[in-house]
Amino acid sequence: MIELDARRLMCPMPVIKTQNIIKTLSTGDKVRVTCTDPGVMQDIPAWCRINGHTVLKTEEIDHEYILIIKVGSD
Amino acid sequence: MATQRKAVALISGGLDSLLAAKVMLEQGVHVEGINFYTGFCVEGHTHAIRKKDKAKPKRNNALWSAEKLGIKLHIIDIIEEYKDVLINPKHGYGANMNPCLDCKIFMVGKAKQWAEENGFDFIITGEVIGQRPMSQRKETMPVISEESGADDLLLRPLCAQNLPETKPEREGWVNRDELYDFSGRTRKPQMALAEKFGFEDYAQPAGGCCFLTDKSYSVKLTDLWASRGKRDYEIDDIMLLKVGRHLRPKPNFKLIVAREEGENNFLQGYKKQFITLRTMSHKGPLTLLDGTASDEDLKLAAQIVARFSQGRDAETVDVEVAEKGVNKNFSVTPLKADQIQDSWRV
Numbered sequence: 001m002i003e004l005d006a007r008r009l010m011c012p013m014p015v016i017k018t019q020n021i022i023k024t025l026s027t028g029d030k031v032r033v034t035c036t037d038p039g040v041m042q043d044i045p046a047w048c049r050i051n052g053h054t055v056l057k058t059e060e061i062d063h064e065y066i067l068i069i070k071v072g073s074d
Numbered sequence: 075m076a077t078q079r080k081a082v083a084l085i086s087g088g089l090d091s092l093l094a095a096k097v098m099l100e101q102g103v104h105v106e107g108i109n110f111y112t113g114f115c116v117e118g119h120t121h122a123i124r125k126k127d128k129a130k131p132k133r134n135n136a137l138w139s140a141e142k143l144g145i146k147l148h149i150i151d152i153i154e155e156y157k158d159v160l161i162n163p164k165h166g167y168g169a170n171m172n173p174c175l176d177c178k179i180f181m182v183g184k185a186k187q188w189a190e191e192n193g194f195d196f197i198i199t200g201e202v203i204g205q206r207p208m209s210q211r212k213e214t215m216p217v218i219s220e221e222s223g224a225d226d227l228l229l230r231p232l233c234a235q236n237l238p239e240t241k242p243e244r245e246g247w248v249n250r251d252e253l254y255d256f257s258g259r260t261r262k263p264q265m266a267l268a269e270k271f272g273f274e275d276y277a278q279p280a281g282g283c284c285f286l287t288d289k290s291y292s293v294k295l296t297d298l299w300a301s302r303g304k305r306d307y308e309i310d311d312i313m314l315l316k317v318g319r320h321l322r323p324k325p326n327f328k329l330i331v332a333r334e335e336g337e338n339n340f341l342q343g344y345k346k347q348f349i350t351l352r353t354m355s356h357k358g359p360l361t362l363l364d365g366t367a368s369d370e371d372l373k374l375a376a377q378i379v380a381r382f383s384q385g386r387d388a389e390t391v392d393v394e395v396a397e398k399g400v401n402k403n404f405s406v407t408p409l410k411a412d413q414i415q416d417s418w419r420v
């Protein structure tokens with residue numbers, strides 16, 4: 001699992017960081033993104049839907065928002 | 075069978091870019107979106123700040139547009155490169171600190187570069203002649219095409235029939251007859267086209283999609299540059315211009331006073347970078363001090379912060395000033411309302 005720390009970044013920067021790291025990964029790889037902007041709970045899943053990736057899990061722990069993403073085929 | 079051509083669409087999140095991309099999809103063109111993040115975009119980054127805004131989660135309209143269109147969206151961070159556009163705009167500013175024409179030239183140029191790197195044939199925008207007073211005029215359309223380097227690979231589907239033929243039209247990649255001739259500030263043709271395509275609930279930002287078109291934001295940016303004696307900024311600077319009440323009681327320092335809980339929480343993230351003030355004897359806002367301050371200045375700052383606390387009518391308010399791990403405590407008389415000078419408000 002690749003870890004991406006996007007804490008203290010405001011949207012859309014966590015989306016951009018997620019996009020940029022996924023570009024370097026292969027189909028089926030997983031990335032865990034940790035953020036503090038609650039906007040990511042809407043924006044990262046939207047970005048994943050349109051770009052063919054799957055959000056496996058989202059959770060909020062102590063004001064941190066965590067998303068686990070599985071990289072799609074394209 | 076003809077090769078399917080590929081267009082990269084500048085997607086701002088507004089209606090015009092949504093429609094322009096849709097017009098291309100209707101003609102069988104493969105479209106992917108590109109969205110540039112300058113740091114001044116109204117989209118995003120205000121999601122989390124003000125508590126009152128949290129009840130209604132704000133969507134990112136560029137992502138929403140892409141999802142409606144069923145296209146990919148590439149969001150590009152241009153914060154660093156954009157500084158030169160804002161600080162040295164060849165074509166000047168609009169009504170506020172908005173360098174709209176230089177901005178459009180820059181973005182189209184970046185889109186062209188992206189298109190070349192990714193094997194795309196041409197670039198589309200949602201521009202409409204006469205729609206915007208600075209960048210979208212008949213005489214600026216060729217300027218954008220030429221200075222961006224896109225030349226006749228830049229197609230504006232919503233007003234193409236009012237403009238010279240571009241390569242995608244000449245080569246038959248798109249059918250010019252099925253493009254549009256919109257012009258002027260009216261939104262009616264766009265709204266009718268949106269209805270035809272079945273788009274509802276699209277974004278209609280009142281002041282455009284950039285904070286630089288906002289008067290009060292531009293005043294704060296100008297003040298920031300004047301106080302520092304140079305026209306430069308970092309991302310934290312431009313974020314903080316959007317938050318809190320800004321007061322400059324003296325040329326050497328400015329106070330950023332949180333207005334509510336959400337801003338208080340946001341400013342907490344800057345405690346290590348700034349001198350901070352908070353009231354100890356009464357509830358009050360977290361305040362950042364940007365600049366340098368003598369003890370006398372700190373006392374004045376404490377009196378101002380006390381004014382915005384629940385102890386505003388008390389005889390004294392205790393204020394803690396923290397700088398690089400060192401705390402100083404002041405017991406001050408809050409300023410009265412009429413002692414907060416209008417000229418301090420940025």
